[in-house]
Every structure is written in structure tokens, then in C-alpha cells.
Amino acid sequence: MDIAEVAAQSGVAPSALRYYEKIDLIRSTGRNGLRRQYDPDVLHRLALISMGKTAGFALDEIAAMFRLTPTLELPRAEIAARAAALEEEIARLETLARMMRHVASCPEENHMDCPRFRTMLRASQRAQTRS
Numbered sequence: 001m002d003i004a005e006v007a008a009q010s011g012v013a014p015s016a017l018r019y020y021e022k023i024d025l026i027r028s029t030g031r032n033g034l035r036r037q038y039d040p041d042v043l044h045r046l047a048l049i050s051m052g053k054t055a056g057f058a059l060d061e062i063a064a065m066f067r068l069t070p071t072l073e074l075p076r077a078e079i080a081a082r083a084a085a086l087e088e089e090i091a092r093l094e095t096l097a098r099m100m101r102h103v104a105s106c107p108e109e110n111h112m113d114c115p116r117f118r119t120m121l122r123a124s125q126r127a128q129t130r131s
Contacts, residue, residue: 001042002035003028010046025049025063048074055082092127099124 007014020026021036026045028036045066052062065074099120108114 001038001040002032003038004035006038006042006046010043012046012050020046020049020059023059023063025059025066055079055086057082095123095127 001009003014003017006012006017012020017026017036017038021028026038026042026049029039030037049059049062052065053059057065065078102116102120103111106114106117108117111117
């Protein structure tokens with residue numbers, strides 16, 4: 001596959017593909033004229049890179065994972081820890097969204113007169129002091 005085809009199928013810009021190759025995230029198999037050529041398996045690797053970036057891993061962290069073994073055995077403990085951190089963040093954001101929905105629809109003119117709002121406010125303050 002040439003670089004244009006990989007870019008079209010993966011949604012990754014050719015400039016990003018060249019950068020990924022520079023930092024050893026992917027490898028081209030050669031050139032056809034000036035165009036880099038890639039093995040079709042590069043699409044799997046690009047999907048893993050995208051998933052890692054979405055999960056919050058930096059490119060250098062992803063590159064380090066890829067260098068661990070040639071068969072791409074990912075560090076399960078590190079990934080499990082990141083998943084746990086994402087779950088904690090999701091729970092925090094869901095709580096924040098519930099609080100904001102209540103603030104937006106609270107029947108009290110003054111939010112401080114609302115017992116539910118005050119309870120949520122105290123819970124939010126406690127959560128911030130734990131962080």
C-alpha cells in the first residue's frame with residue numbers, strides 16, 4: 001500500500017505517517033518512486049496508535065510499548081491502570097454533569113436555598129480536597 005492509500009484508509013494524514021515512521025511507531029517496506037510503501041498490517045498498528053492516543057498515552061509512551069516486543073505484546077498492567085484512571089475520570093465527569101443539570105433546572109431562585117445543591121456542593125468540595 002502506498003502512503004496515500006494508507007492515509008485514506010486510516011484517516012491519518014501523510015505528514016503524520018511520515019512523523020510516525022520517524023519516531024519508529026510504524027515502518028515503511030520501501031518506496032515506489034518517492035512514495036513510501038507500507039504493509040497492510042500498518043492499518044492495525046495505526047488503529048492501536050489512535051486508541052492509545054485517545055486513552056491519553058503520549059506518542060513516546062506508545063512507541064515504548066511497541067518496542068517491547070516485535071509481536072506487539074502490550075503492557076497489560078499499564079493499560080489496566082490507564083483504564084482505571086479513565087473510569088475514575090468518567091465517574092467524576094458524570095457527577096459534574098448531574099450537578100450542572102441540577103443547577104440549570106433548580107427551582108430555587110437562590111441556589112444556596114436548595115438543599116440538594118448544597119449537598120452536591122459539599123460533596124464536590126470534599127472530592128477536591130482528596131485530589
